[in-house]
Amino acid sequence: MIYTTINTKGGVGKSLTSVVLACLLHSKNRDFKILEIDNSNNSLVFKNSDFLTEDKAISVKLDQKDTVISDMLFDIMCESELDYIVDVGGGDDTQKILDILKPLELEKTYLIPTLKIKKYLQNAEDTYKYIDDFENTFFVLNQYQNQKNIKQEFKYFYGDKDMGIKPVSNLFKNAQVISLPYSDLFQIAEDDEQTILDLASVANGVTEQQAREMSFKLADGDRDKFRILITQYNNSLKAQELFQEIEEQVKTLFVTNTTETNNNEAY
Numbered sequence: 544m545i546y547t548t549i550n551t552k553g554g555v556g557k558s559l560t561s562v563v564l565a566c567l568l569h570s571k572n573r574d575f576k577i578l579e580i581d582n583s584n585n586s587l588v589f590k591n592s593d594f595l596t597e598d599k600a601i602s603v604k605l606d607q608k609d610t611v612i613s614d615m616l617f618d619i620m621c622e623s624e625l626d627y628i629v630d631v632g633g634g635d636d637t638q639k640i641l642d643i644l645k646p647l648e649l650e651k652t653y654l655i656p657t658l659k660i661k662k663y664l665q666n667a668e669d670t671y672k673y674i675d676d677f678e679n680t681f682f683v684l685n686q687y688q689n690q691k692n693i694k695q696e697f698k699y700f701y702g703d704k705d706m707g708i709k710p711v712s713n714l715f716k717n718a719q720v721i722s723l724p725y726s727d728l729f730q731i732a733e734d735d736e737q738t739i740l741d742l743a744s745v746a747n748g749v750t751e752q753q754a755r756e757m758s759f760k761l762a763d764g765d766r767d768k769f770r771i772l773i774t775q776y777n778n779s780l781k782a783q784e785l786f787q788e789i790e791e792q793v794k795t796l797f798v799t800n801t802t803e804t805n806n807n808e809a810y
Contacts, residue, residue: 552666553633556685566740581632745779
């Protein structure tokens with residue numbers, strides 16, 4: 544499968560979506576690589592990750608697109624079960640990469656991350672139209688605060704009768720949708736050059752008492768270090784909860800040949 548994370552607008556969470564997808568694939572024991580093609584970004588730096596190693600994360604400029612996509616096809620020919628995540632930069636990058644990927648006779652899924660802001664949703668609509676593969680395309684509603692209130696948060700996606708807001712596009716009504724929450728834990732993990740899954744794994748199989756005992760031993764009499772270690776453990780527990788929430792929100796992405804659509808309530 545080729546997963547393409549794409550939007551003509553930058554700053555909507557494409558790289559975050561791609562990294563989260565890599566975490567999900569790893570948790571499903573899938574073999575994968577991430578290919579970032581972007582003239583203005585190099586966000587795939589996870590030196591302390593246990594699974595997103597340098598051989599799995601490739602970042603190149605747009606002028607190298609033909610070479611790296613050829614390499615991707617070669618890799619897939621060598622290993623048919625290999626998943627590729629193609630993270631495409633915004634602006635001129637978008638259509639140029641899509642023009643190469645769309646004709647490929649391979650399984651493809653397109654992910655269009657977007658924020659709740661109206662102008663970003665307009666860019667998402669333009670990207671959706673250009674992809675023109677509605678059955679294999681998902682909008683990713685990024686950075687929601689509360690899943691139960693997501694329709695109130697993404698008013699310009701779903702519409703809001705009480706406020707007189709219409710959806711930016713009628714295309715949203717029957718589009719496939721997944722969503723990703725906002726959390727400071729993503730940044731905490733990134734600051735340590737890790738993914739959210741690496742952060743979540745810190746507390747695996749460790750009880751609260753064991754964490755205290757290990758932290759006390761490692762701190763070696765240093766109160767500040769002890770506090771930092773306990774904080775890392777607590778953040779890891781929160782990251783586990785976050786990752787479980789993510790798995791629940793994106794599970795339709797991994798349903799084979801799904802024909803279900805999201806019946807949004809339009810204005």
